[in-house]
Amino acid sequence: MKPIRTVKTVVREIAPAGDGIALVHLADPDDWELPAFEAGSHIDLHLPNGLVRSYSLCGSPAERRRYLVAIKREEAGRGGSIAAHALRRGDVVPVSLPRGTFRLATRAREHVFIAGGIGVTPFVAMAGQLARDPGANDAEREDFTLHVLHRGAPPLAALCEAQLPPATVVYHRSGEGRPRADLAALIGPYRQGRHVYCCGPDALMQAVEALTREWPADHVHIEHFVPPARPVDPDAKPYRAELALSRQTIDVQPHESLLHALRAHGVEVDAACEGGICGACRVRWSGGEPVHHDRVLTDAQRAHEVIVCVSGCASERLVLEL
Known part of the structure; x- marks a missing residue:
């Protein structure tokens, strides 16, 4: 199984930063340095109501004792921003390790x-x-x-x-x-x-x-910060997910997400957006023919990784390194 890793943080400050926007300052409870991140990275906030949502880090990577995230309240959203706006100073918020899927280009002028x-x-x-x-x-x-x-x-x-x-x-x-x-x-x-x-x-x-x-x-x-609607694949067929490390075999139905099938069988996988845009649920694969619907992986990465919240399979089996 893939372990879900989080870092315990507490809310130090919340300040308005525009129309309906809250700037949230998170820190280690004992003010230790937080895991390093690259500019453009994001973290998943595990909110008190059980939702997990990804937000870009907008502070300086040189400031190792705080994470800054800015959250716009979306009344018609999926509930994450409303839960985040309910946070108060001193609240405990577990967060994921920073992930960098949006980076500055090298060799740019x-x-x-x-x-x-x-x-x-x-x-x-x-x-x-x-x-x-x-x-x-x-x-x-x-x-x-x-x-x-x-x-x-x-x-x-x-x-x-x-x-x-x-x-x-x-x-x-x-x-x-x-x-x-x-x-x-x-x-x-x-x-x-x-x-x-x-x-x-x-x-x-x-x-x-x-x-x-x-x-x-x-x-x-x-x-992308809002998952797009996933198109229905009329040619989708059932397949088997074979977990190489735990030696499990899981049947996945035609219009069922691979993430849902894994969770239903007790396999823990990090997930946040569940729409193929954050990269939290990337898993290595080694057999079969995955169908990629994500907006995160490069073509080179897709040769050995798959985003299980949105991807399908064009073959009878898909072998995952889980």
């Missing part, structure tokens, strides 16, 4: 960050890292701009002000008669070394993907 509302959260840490380590000389310097598209009060404005040079953050307020930002102008034309990152509502991410369709795939980086 320009980073263009496009954030839609609360989608700014991973970019505060990523841009902050670039601001602290701009390169030893002009040849190594990496330019960046953080474009924040928002309605109402700008999200995480105080945190951005504290961690980023003012000239690197551009706010684009829309609504109330204001025009929307010109995405094509913000992104600019493709050139080698220019990388575009986007996190925000689906419509914004789809627009960015459309504008960069002709770009090399490794120059465009998209971070």
